[in-house]
Amino acid sequence: MKKIDESTKKALIEAAIDARANSYSPYSGYAVGAAVLADDGAIYAGCNVENAAYPLGMCAEANAIGSMAMAGGRQIVAAVVSGPNQDLCAPCGGCRQNLREFAGADDIEIYLCDSDGGVLMETSIFTLLPNSFGPDVVNAVRHGKREK
Amino acid sequence: MKKIDESTKKALIEAAIDARANSYSPYSGYAVGAAVLADDGAIYAGCNVENAAYPLGMCAEANAIGSMAMAGGRQIVAAVVSGPNQDLCAPCGGCRQNLREFAGADDIEIYLCDSDGGVLMETSIFTLLPNSFGPDVVNAVRHGKREK
Amino acid sequence: MKKIDESTKKALIEAAIDARANSYSPYSGYAVGAAVLADDGAIYAGCNVENAAYPLGMCAEANAIGSMAMAGGRQIVAAVVSGPNQDLCAPCGGCRQNLREFAGADDIEIYLCDSDGGVLMETSIFTLLPNSFGPDVVNAVRHGKREK
Amino acid sequence: MKKIDESTKKALIEAAIDARANSYSPYSGYAVGAAVLADDGAIYAGCNVENAAYPLGMCAEANAIGSMAMAGGRQIVAAVVSGPNQDLCAPCGGCRQNLREFAGADDIEIYLCDSDGGVLMETSIFTLLPNSFGPDVVNAVRHGKREK
Numbered sequence: 001m002k003k004i005d006e007s008t009k010k011a012l013i014e015a016a017i018d019a020r021a022n023s024y025s026p027y028s029g030y031a032v033g034a035a036v037l038a039d040d041g042a043i044y045a046g047c048n049v050e051n052a053a054y055p056l057g058m059c060a061e062a063n064a065i066g067s068m069a070m071a072g073g074r075q076i077v078a079a080v081v082s083g084p085n086q087d088l089c090a091p092c093g094g095c096r097q098n099l100r101e102f103a104g105a106d107d108i109e110i111y112l113c114d115s116d117g118g119v120l121m122e123t124s125i126f127t128l129l130p131n132s133f134g135p136d137v138v139n140a141v142r143h144g145k146r147e148k
Numbered sequence: 149m150k151k152i153d154e155s156t157k158k159a160l161i162e163a164a165i166d167a168r169a170n171s172y173s174p175y176s177g178y179a180v181g182a183a184v185l186a187d188d189g190a191i192y193a194g195c196n197v198e199n200a201a202y203p204l205g206m207c208a209e210a211n212a213i214g215s216m217a218m219a220g221g222r223q224i225v226a227a228v229v230s231g232p233n234q235d236l237c238a239p240c241g242g243c244r245q246n247l248r249e250f251a252g253a254d255d256i257e258i259y260l261c262d263s264d265g266g267v268l269m270e271t272s273i274f275t276l277l278p279n280s281f282g283p284d285v286v287n288a289v290r291h292g293k294r295e296k
Numbered sequence: 297m298k299k300i301d302e303s304t305k306k307a308l309i310e311a312a313i314d315a316r317a318n319s320y321s322p323y324s325g326y327a328v329g330a331a332v333l334a335d336d337g338a339i340y341a342g343c344n345v346e347n348a349a350y351p352l353g354m355c356a357e358a359n360a361i362g363s364m365a366m367a368g369g370r371q372i373v374a375a376v377v378s379g380p381n382q383d384l385c386a387p388c389g390g391c392r393q394n395l396r397e398f399a400g401a402d403d404i405e406i407y408l409c410d411s412d413g414g415v416l417m418e419t420s421i422f423t424l425l426p427n428s429f430g431p432d433v434v435n436a437v438r439h440g441k442r443e444k
Numbered sequence: 445m446k447k448i449d450e451s452t453k454k455a456l457i458e459a460a461i462d463a464r465a466n467s468y469s470p471y472s473g474y475a476v477g478a479a480v481l482a483d484d485g486a487i488y489a490g491c492n493v494e495n496a497a498y499p500l501g502m503c504a505e506a507n508a509i510g511s512m513a514m515a516g517g518r519q520i521v522a523a524v525v526s527g528p529n530q531d532l533c534a535p536c537g538g539c540r541q542n543l544r545e546f547a548g549a550d551d552i553e554i555y556l557c558d559s560d561g562g563v564l565m566e567t568s569i570f571t572l573l574p575n576s577f578g579p580d581v582v583n584a585v586r587h588g589k590r591e592k
Contacts, residue, residue, distance in 0.1 A: 026283070028582055028585070029585055030582050030586070049217040049218075051246060052283040053388030053390060055358075055390060058351065066194060066210070067214070071170065072170050087581065088581075089577070090581075092352065093539070093544070093573055094351060094537055094538040096573075097201050098204055098537075100537065128574060128575065129573075131567070133200060133201055133533070133536040133537075134200050135174070137532075138472055139200075141472070141473055141474045175498070176438060176498060178433075201537070202501045203499055203503060204538050205499045207497070207499060233436070233437065236433075237429070237433065238428060239429065240496075241388075241425055241429075245389030245390060277389055278426075279384070279386045280389070285383065289325055289380060289381065290324060343513065345513040348579045348581065349541050352538050352541045352545075359511075359513075359514060362490060362493050362502050363507075363510070366463060366490055366511070367466065368466050390500050397495050397496060433496065435496075
């Protein structure tokens with residue numbers, strides 16, 4: 001995992017904070033913004049989008065990843081999540097799994113920020129989701145090699 | 149529900165078809181594209197984004213709605229879904245619920261297209277999800293009025 | 297779709313109401329109970345199970361279906377949903393899709409009840425989820441027949 | 445985290461393996477079984493239940509947790525996951541989040557087993573989901589204390 005430079009990090013944090021302003025979270029009141037940096041240098045941002053049927057809502061990280069995939073991006077280099085206050089807003093397990101899908105063999109640099117963009121924690125996807133379930137696991141069975 | 153004009157419909161269908169080309173669907177091999185028209189005339193498109201952990205994948209309609217919400221859109225007027233072949237690709241129940249969240253009091257015009265953009269079915273969200281569970285139901289309880 | 301008899305219907309409604317008492321819904325405060333009748337006559341019940349990360353929660357219907365599948369059941373004949381008050385609590389779109397997976401070629405009789413078991417609506421899965429996306433659609437592509 | 449005794453561990457592993465036999469996984473072909481031990485000593489098992497609309501499927505761990513919640517259980521002490529072959533089948537991020545919801549202040553002992561019940565990894569929920577998003581985070585905002 002190579003570190004992103006300061007100006008890219010700053011742009012990514014700003015994208016996440018701006019995204020949070022558009023959060024549709026009438027049920028939790030918990031607005032989140034996220035941004036991912038693809039390997040071609042493009043930044044994609046997303047906010048959480050809740051649903052009256054709670055399980056059908058979408059987290060901010062998933063929204064950002066959806067935009068990246070839609071633009072053809074398949075590899076995430078770094079990600080930022082910004083919560084609505086000064087407390088740590090870590091990605092939920094589902095979002096970690098979504099980030100991991102696009103981590104490839106590399107790790108993903110992750111910055112968890114407060115509502116003002118202050119970095120509360122610097123971590124990575126392989127740190128946040130160790131021993132992950134991933135494409136290789138399910139593909140081995142799908143391709144008929146090892147089912148028992 | 150007022151009908152969208154032909155040129156808008158054509159643009160919406162093209163957006164859905166173009167979106168499908170970016171589908172990340174290595175597990176199902178079933179590529180879907182979708183596009184929604186917001187009440188301000190903007191079009192947002194999305195493709196499905198699968199995950200090795202299947203329940204964490206995202207449908208094309210949800211992806212398009214995520215982009216709309218991220219841009220501040222809160223009301224959908226019309227939507228198009230395009231599947232990967234000549235068969236009908238209807239939105240799954242989860243996507244119907246996601247569309248319904250942004251239907252407001254109005255209905256949403258829905259066009260289901262084949263892979264070439266041919267319209268296989270013209271319908272609406274209130275037709276596809278009758279007697280829906282929606283914001284009013286959960287809000288009545290959340291706001292403490294009627295729990296028993 | 298053949299109608300279930302009155303005593304079976306009564307048992308199914310009671311199972312749904314009893315299930316609701318165990319609802320884990322600290323975030324919405326909206327407790328739901330559900331019960332499904334499998335084709336061998338067995339009844340399986342479930343409550344909603346929410347999560348701090350809202351999209352990872354489970355609806356009552358899904359919970360009931362999970363228990364049925366776990367017991368080997370693959371065909372639902374009838375289902376009951378009971379909400380927390382006197383208002384209609386209809387299955388969300390996601391639950392309709394989950395019910396539909398186990399509908400086979402037959403329809404599923406659905407009773408929507410208030411918190412006391414009074415039937416507010418009698419309907420069916422093909423009514424609640426017309427023109428559904430189902431196993432046949434994705435299987436056609438998965439088995440390599442018609443992708444374009 | 446206190447360790448469960450050998451006979452309980454054995455019973456938990458057997459429950460997970462038996463559960464896998466009922467897996468409904470026609471789309472991935474990847475059968476998983478899981479079992480959780482509640483703080484009152486009861487064991488609840490679950491298999492994965494897939495859906496043609498992939499995001500609406502249910503993982504084995506979620507299924508087991510649903511049964512526990514339905515029986516009134518609110519605290520998990522230990523969990524076992526058994527995959528379909530000799531490779532490590534770790535819980536996906538979503539399942540880690542579901543387990544974490546019922547971890548309380550304590551950790552959860554987790555055994556990851558192969559298809560024969562051989563323990564491939566012994567770990568814990570706080571190890572698999574460090575710095576987790578949990579009930580405290582969202583509740584702080586929901587209860588109006590710290591939104592900014």
